[in-house]
Amino acid sequence: MNERASSPLVSSRRDRKGRCGRSACSQLPTSLTNDLEGNRRIYGEESVRRLTFIKHARQLGFPVEAVRALLALSDEPERPCDEADTLAADQLAAVDGKIASLQALQAELRRMVEAACHGKVSDCRVIDVLSDHAACQHHIPEGHAQLGFQA
Known part of the structure; x- marks a missing residue:
């Protein structure tokens, strides 16, 4: 099974060839490795945290622009909320x-x-x-x- 196609995080922002279809793609972390043969990507702990954050925010219905802003805020923990x-x-x-x-x-x-x-x-x-x-x-x-x- 194609894991990228089944993932709501990646499939909604990348086509089957891995090309970015939206500007939100810039918010996705890059993988540590990209196994094109197995069609799998391996992410580090911080990347997984960001992907989980994005997925949860999208499940709560936040628009892409709001997710982008919330991600930026999460990168600066000392800022007021x-x-x-x-x-x-x-x-x-x-x-x-x-x-x-x-x-x-x-x-x-x-x-x-x-x-x-x-x-x-x-x-x-x-x-x-x-x-x-x-x-x-x-x-x-x-x-x-x-x-x-x-x-």
Whole structure:
């Protein structure tokens, strides 16, 4: 199995020939050895720490630019952590927004399922909502709020 292709750290930044596809590639550590025959790379302890840091930050949803900034901060342990706190707060706000959006989506899908007509398609709530976005309470287009639709 191609280990580079299975690794979310390396595969998202390098193509199959090992070429860098993003500027974030400059943040990846270089390997101590590069066994092209076995398609494996061997990293030192510090490189593994950085790769683990990058992977964890990406799993938490931090954008590449924020990961780059956080890596730079981790290289300077005596600096104040205000910038790291701000980046984490920004990411939390982004996650909260996504959760709110998903909860609204869940509520709309629940309304659609609970209103199932079990009759003809002409009376089907699912088809009705999908055909007329104004009937959807998940995302109310501007101007529809005064018509009595609520999120």
